[in-house]
Amino acid sequence: MYLVTAEEMRRIEERLMDETGLPGTVLMENAGRSVADEITKRFPKPQKAVILAGKGNNGGDGWVIARYLLYRNWDVACWLVGDPDQLTPDAKVFYHVLQSFNPIQTYHSGKRDALKSELSQADVIVDALLGTGVNGSLRPPVKEVVEQINASGKWVVSVDLPTGLHTDGASIDSEKVKADLTVTFQYPKWGHFSRQGKELSGELVIKEIGLPPVLKPELKPKGRLNDPVWWKKSWSPRDPWSHKGSHGHLLLIGGSKGMLGAICMAGEAAYRMGAGYVTLAVPESERHALAAKVTQPLIWPWPGEGTFHPNSADRFQEKAGQISAMAIGPGLGRFEGEDKWLRDVLSSMQGPLVLDADALNILAAYPDLLGDLRHRKAPAIITPHPGEMARLTSLSVKEVEAGRVDVARSFAKHTGMIVVLKGRFTLIAHPDGTVFLNPTGSPALAKAGSGDVLTGMIGSLLAQKVSPLEAAAMAVYLHGKAAGLSGTHPHSMVYTDLLDGIQRAVRQEFVE
């Protein structure tokens, strides 16, 4: 599903209306009616609603909502917050239609107490003040009405966006409506998933209003919500005649002294995601400690005492032909000659690749390695958390967090790699500029080990020949969902619970 900016939404609507002659009032009628339906679904018996509408098209939706609630025998009080002479043409149509049924008051600060008393009697408040047209900090009179809505403590439905929330997620420094339900039209907006937007929107419902589901290439938004529909078919059911060799061989490289846990977690997760073989390559000195820890993965010791010897990558060529995909980083550590070592590993294996943890820190320290990666034929996926992304881009963590979408997109474009930028809503950026936002996740994942599990999951799918963008999107989605299904309180979840959650998430998404 697309995830849109205000500009993209405006362009899609304008083009549709220009090219087909479909009037904006039809879209507005559909939009308003869909909100009325969501309200009466939740409140089947008629109640009292207060409609607060601005002078723009968001307000226009509000006039339609009021009319449908009146049809359904609700007691409806309507307020225009703005100058009636400045209504947009479409809003004006529905303002006049409504006026023939029901009076509409115009708000000004002299009516503050009257509005307060009206809101105190409401069961439902409809926030149709501002939608995608919001621009900067809220100005009076909208500002004081927003304050009154929030102070009322009543059930609030926001039309399209909670008033004051920026469509694209930019930070706006003023009070915004805190909604219980937000009904948005056709596509969710980036702002709904911003740090504030998620909390302010309450439950988010997306309703069709008559825009075509398939868009012309030039109108296609660059954002997508990571939903299972588009990647589900790329993980085919296991062939009953298959054997372990049919499901790929993932090589995980890492596990330096004191960090074996990371590679073990990645290895176990890779088996949970279906790889036929998982081999853990660790420095020779760690082989016995590792053997005592793992059961299912194979172990491949490489020369090195505590960490890899800079020349140890040569060993890789012996087995490169057997490996279907490679993941480098869990518990890798930093070591003398690490840049030469990584360059050798990258040049010995041409298959798909995941880079995580210290492999990313090595890339950040030796940016010329990015050139090597660009010249590899097979795709590479990197899975940085904001700190690692900051090191890779020489930005501060604050700058990365403030511009997550742009940072991930431009790094993917610049390096040719798929960037999985981890966080509350992990982003998956493709070099062609498309950015997916992942809706699943849990604060339980804010714990050491979660990233190693994700790396193992992505690597496993790559080894099974799932295409890299789908592998990244599927693994990120299931990893986030698994945390919610682990059955443990977020404080206490450990990686074994998460592994358990993975099998539940897989079972829920893929019918056996």
Ligand SMILES: NC(=O)C1=CN([C@@H]2O[C@H](COP(=O)(O)OP(=O)(O)OC[C@H]3O[C@@H](n4cnc5c(N)ncnc54)[C@H](OP(=O)(O)O)[C@@H]3O)[C@@H](O)[C@H]2O)[C@@H](O)CC1
């Ligand atoms: N297009 C379509 O076909 C469809 C659109 N639809 C609906 O239209 C919505 C978009 O409508 P829109 O573009 O008219 O903008 P909208 O959100 O009403 O805001 C504009 C008003 O806000 C005001 N304003 C701005 N910033 C402000 C501030 N900081 N503080 C105070 N005021 C501020 C601004 O005032 P001005 O700056 O002009 O004085 C102007 O009056 C969209 O979200 C969806 O609900 C649906 O019906 C489906 C069909």
Ligand SMILES: [K+]
């Ligand atoms: K609104």
